[in-house]
Amino acid sequence: MQIQYRDASPSDVSALRRLLQELGYVAGEAQVLERLDQVRSQGSNIIVADLEGEAVGCVHVLVEVRLAEGCAGEIVSLVVTGPLRGSGIGKALLEEACAWLKTQACPTVRVRANAIRHHAHRFYASQGFQEIKTQKVFTKALGEPLLETISPTD
Numbered sequence: 175m176q177i178q179y180r181d182a183s184p185s186d187v188s189a190l191r192r193l194l195q196e197l198g199y200v201a202g203e204a205q206v207l208e209r210l211d212q213v214r215s216q217g218s219n220i221i222v223a224d225l226e227g228e229a230v231g232c233v234h235v236l237v238e239v240r241l242a243e244g245c246a247g248e249i250v251s252l253v254v255t256g257p258l259r260g261s262g263i264g265k266a267l268l269e270e271a272c273a274w275l276k277t278q279a280c281p282t283v284r285v286r287a288n289a290i291r292h293h294a295h296r297f298y299a300s301q302g303f304q305e306i307k308t309q310k311v312f313t314k315a316l317g318e319p320l321l322e323t324i325s326p327t328d
């Protein structure tokens with residue numbers, strides 16, 4: 175199996191949409207395209223595993239600077255399509271992401287995995303990641319969705 179690892183491009187949008195669905199996130203192609211553009215303009219990176227022109231895995235990798243913790247790389251949205259799991263693609267995507275972070279002079283890399291993703295926890299442990307803490311994540315909507323604030327005649 176000949177896999178190539180490269181930066182994502184707009185032509186990957188429908189494959190990325192499917193991969194995100196496998197991860198449990200539903201988004202339309204237009205949304206994924208817009209986010210791809212935003213991610214790149216913010217200076218972070220999305221790398222895909224390309225099998226014969228089709229993205230079969232992806233990882234979003236970003237650099238964060240926090241007041242308390244300083245600079246760290248973060249792995250988000252790492253997923254390999256179901257039928258190809260267990261064949262080394264996830265490991266290779268992780269290595270590509272870490273190599274990119276080194277080019278950004280990032281001293282460490284972290285990943286947050288949902289507590290229910292037990293397979294992912296074992297995968298990260300097998301790749302040398304150490305569990306350092308457990309967190310609860312809180313969220314709150316800021317304002318009403320745009321559509322609800324516009325009257326049908328607007």
Ligand SMILES: CC(C)(COP(=O)(O)OP(=O)(O)OC[C@H]1O[C@@H](n2cnc3c(N)ncnc32)[C@H](O)[C@@H]1OP(=O)(O)O)[C@@H](O)C(=O)NCCC(=O)NCCS
Nearest residue numbers: 252253254259260261262263264265287293294296297300
């Ligand atoms: C987690 C995931 C990205 C791993 O990718 P993968 O291609 O299946 O993993 P690989 O084949 O590259 O495995 C690499 C190594 O991890 C180990 N590994 C992978 N899954 C494992 C598991 N469930 N338990 C223990 N070890 C595991 C492999 O044995 C292999 O070990 P090696 O380096 O000694 O050879 C993939 O399974 C996936 O997409 N899962 C669903 C989405 C998800 O949970 N993403 C993480 C979100 S935080």
